[in-house]
Amino acid sequence: MTQMTYMEALRDGMRVAMRSDPNVFLAGEDVGAFGGCFGQTKGLYEEFGPKRVVDTPISETAIMGLATGAAAVGLRPIVEIMFVDFMGVCMDELFNNAAKMHYMFGGKITVPLVVRAPCGAGFSAAAQHSQSLDAWFAHIPGIKVVAPATPADAKGLMLAAIRDNNPVIYLEHKGLFGLSGEVPDGDWEVPLGKAEIKRPGRDVTIITWSAMVGKALEAAERLAADGIEAEVLDLRTITPLDVDAILDSVGRTSRAVIVHEEVRTAGFGGEVAAVIADRGFNLLDAPIKRVTAPDTPVPFSPVLEAMFIPQAADITRAVKELF
Amino acid sequence: MTQMTYMEALRDGMRVAMRSDPNVFLAGEDVGAFGGCFGQTKGLYEEFGPKRVVDTPISETAIMGLATGAAAVGLRPIVEIMFVDFMGVCMDELFNNAAKMHYMFGGKITVPLVVRAPCGAGFSAAAQHSQSLDAWFAHIPGIKVVAPATPADAKGLMLAAIRDNNPVIYLEHKGLFGLSGEVPDGDWEVPLGKAEIKRPGRDVTIITWSAMVGKALEAAERLAADGIEAEVLDLRTITPLDVDAILDSVGRTSRAVIVHEEVRTAGFGGEVAAVIADRGFNLLDAPIKRVTAPDTPVPFSPVLEAMFIPQAADITRAVKELF
């Protein structure tokens, strides 16, 4: 175990994978000597050189194609799209080709690639640099989507993502980059598709992921003071969704609150709610609540942005409505 | 009232709008003399000429930009993206600019445009020409999304969409183009954001839209034979969602089944289920069921495609699980 930040941990994941497999390379805008827009890739260029750490032009469709074509012939690309907000530029390449090739071609081609995409609000970066688009990716059959909330998960999911034989979207939250925590050393994976209880509790299940895990834990502390023991279930992987973990927890607590930073309408919280409202209906003692950003673009002004982002107080309020 | 097909009706909507407002124009690939890939725009070029019915290069980002820029300075563009499957090409233009400009710029610019996008499976057109991507659009604050199921709605929603002051995605289902029905003559709108009960019933609410309305009505007929009276609620507009209509119907039936042609995970059915599981929880006597396509790309072979598309039998089965 080593104490490191979320950013160091995801970088460590890349480094371990690149050391252990020469087919792994990294490409994107300013990922080389510059070290990435937020410093995520610092040191990788120095260690692995320009062949394996590749600065690209500002050409997201070519970047996604680079990953898809290289993966289709056996390499294991990691590409960075500088902000998840830019995924619309290469959405076609991702969803009509990378995601579908394996199925369309009858299993004849596999596309093992990772797209790293920094997401999330909190930096006054405004409407085009602050989004969470989790549900969009979750709606694409053929890809997997991970969204780590802790340094350990950042590393372990990175390694699992790189070694998975499918396109994986790795959503790294900008607000977590500086978060510190214990991270297992060496070659250590967190399996895709497994949620984790980050705090056990018997009264209500708060289902969340990414930066909202921290907010949920904060809310759970406050609720505990009021005698409500909230379980915080961190999905970690958005798709494939760990339905068993959700139903198991809700089966014990009989109440569910879903929290995400995405805007509300058609966010991934809807999927989680729908799964519970179908398969977990008889477990429930109360309505299913969602705590989300409102249906607006992300505003610039810090005061507005703070209102936009779901806060611990919003979560405690939603939980209390259920009692 | 005139008997016409869904395709004729949506064309009639465009024609009425173009006659009544010289600022309305139509642009897209092969929409001119060719009349559109499915014939949707036949005759418009002849009536309105090359100035107002514009064939474009195969350049979806430029097409969406054409619409956005022209709308931002006061025209009312209708653009066709030949298949909704190609929206990934211009997703960035749609969601980061057209959809957000009004908000980002503090209301200083409005972007009244319509994107027509044929959607849906049923023609062995395979994975890249058969999709429904309703939830993606629903997840974009700042745009509205309509998905007519009948000839009358195809016309009325078209006119309302063109005259709305926001970007509207108009999802025309390829499988409905030939559907015939009575359509009001002249200048006649269906207000955006209003669902419609296409069949009243007291036992269960089937909530659906687009081509699945027909399947739901078929299922309702079969269920009636078994003594179950299903109400079929056609959303017509996906966003803004008519929550009142949903809660009102479920309040009367106590049971909800949501049906859509999109793949299941993170489809718009999740949103509808979540709304009911929150605000309508106490109305419910049974789990909320979703009948959807499976989480796969759309397969080519007609036998597989028929299994992919939700059928009336799937709906009756889901409904019966609730009794």
Added chain:
Amino acid sequence: MKVDSVLLLGMYESMLRIRQFENKAIELFAAQKVPGFVHLYIGEEAIAVGVCACLGDRDYITSTHRGHGHLIAKGGRLDLMMAELYGRASGYCHGKGGSMHIADANLGILGANGIVGAGMPIAGGAAFACRYRDTDAVAVAFFGDGASNRGTFHESLNLASTFKLPAVFVCENNLYGISNRQSHHMNVTDVSDRAGAYGIPGVTVDGNDVVAVYEAASEAVARARRGDGPTLLEYKTWRQRGHFEGDPGTYKDPAEQKAWIARDPLPRLEKQLQDFGFADAAAIRALHDKVDAEIAAAVRFAEESRLPGAGDLLSDVYAA
């Protein structure tokens, strides 16, 4: 001329195979045995064949919606292709892909593609891998005049040029994107003029002359193999059929259609073969018989194959 009789006869046979496969597809589509969209390559065969004659199995291609010719020229199996067009479980994609989505990894075929212009970025990735592995393999992207207006064209050519990737970009300029004439979708006469934007060679060649196609492609492929970077090749040609089966192509000028049919690459090559003394009428007939038999066998294979089942619907969404 760098072509000998073996090469020329091989190219003729390959072109014939494409032509007859597609003539059969016309029939089967009309008979509603083949569903979906069918985009035919008839009249453009010299391009796929002339280009792929420069490639080996280690080289990669990306194809288009109009892909039969590329696949066959690169060695694709007629029986698996035909079964795929029929939507049978024995097809290349187990019936999941159809005409627009056929790939064969072993042959370096990275797929037909229903998205116009989508093959170019993927070819860029394959070319990157060829170089990454220190092989001399190359990747070739086929695309149309219409596709050369897509952003992917620009981004891919720029990336390939900047990285000096072993890629060849082959524009099949048949003068139309569906109904839209080239002069109405771009303001240059030669797509190859776009090469200048990337500092790479751009060449325009008669796409109905397989020898000319082959020679230009040889040079571009050699250049890529040498590590000197990509080339943009433009082959002028003509789509003899409608955009897809069912399109009567009324936007075409009949006189122009006639003139282009007079330049049909197949009879043209047949005449060359005879003029050069590479083949007589009997030899040509024998090739026809051989190809027709292959196609008949492919149809039989398809018709005798089972339809896919419920298990196929859900399989292969994810790789293990």
Added chain:
Amino acid sequence: MKVDSVLLLGMYESMLRIRQFENKAIELFAAQKVPGFVHLYIGEEAIAVGVCACLGDRDYITSTHRGHGHLIAKGGRLDLMMAELYGRASGYCHGKGGSMHIADANLGILGANGIVGAGMPIAGGAAFACRYRDTDAVAVAFFGDGASNRGTFHESLNLASTFKLPAVFVCENNLYGISNRQSHHMNVTDVSDRAGAYGIPGVTVDGNDVVAVYEAASEAVARARRGDGPTLLEYKTWRQRGHFEGDPGTYKDPAEQKAWIARDPLPRLEKQLQDFGFADAAAIRALHDKVDAEIAAAVRFAEESRLPGAGDLLSDVYAA
């Protein structure tokens, strides 16, 4: 030279206004009064000013992430801009946009833009509307060398050229996209060489010489107004600061930075004004005082304005 003293003095004042606005922004960002990303235009002012000097309020521009210069040159109000940078309710966008998202419909400013290359398609749409309405107005898209590698560049220029739209595409080639040197992101020296791909004129000009900027832009704008279609203008320049505030720009060669600062457009124009006898030191000083007072007033306006409230969060998502 087509420029007279009024024009030249006006351009100087405009450049100075941009420079001082941004010098203030440096200070305010460092003091954490201005949050978010701040991309500065210092050193590139001659381009926005020289180009916008050819435009009227009826003409449109689309801007970039590095937009202050374009907005000010097109007449944007300093007080509303400064309040927007502060995130105040009185700002251009009521605090919802910030530095990267400012528009003013009345001035034809269709917005700064956080998406690299996103302005070009929008300018195409505005140019289409200018022609649709039979006006002689034009639309100008500003963008960087890095942006010229985006697919939107290609699609927009092709569309504008094919439709002969009254558009001008202005590439501000400051030799970098963030840390990526032009020679590492494209394989041509002059972005203007890309014009050939669309059959339109392409011109490369010293972007630090406002007179040269103005003259080239005049011609391009006149051409567009005449209905002769778009032009690609490339202005060579240098970004004196880091990519955004906070980037130390260590990837730059200090000697090169020094050489470019010696070619700073502002002192250069100041010297011209004096050489031509258009302004003496006192006149220049008076302009400085005027601009500084404007900026001080803008800061005061921003600081005295209220913050937006909960009502602002949810308003203006949809137009009525």
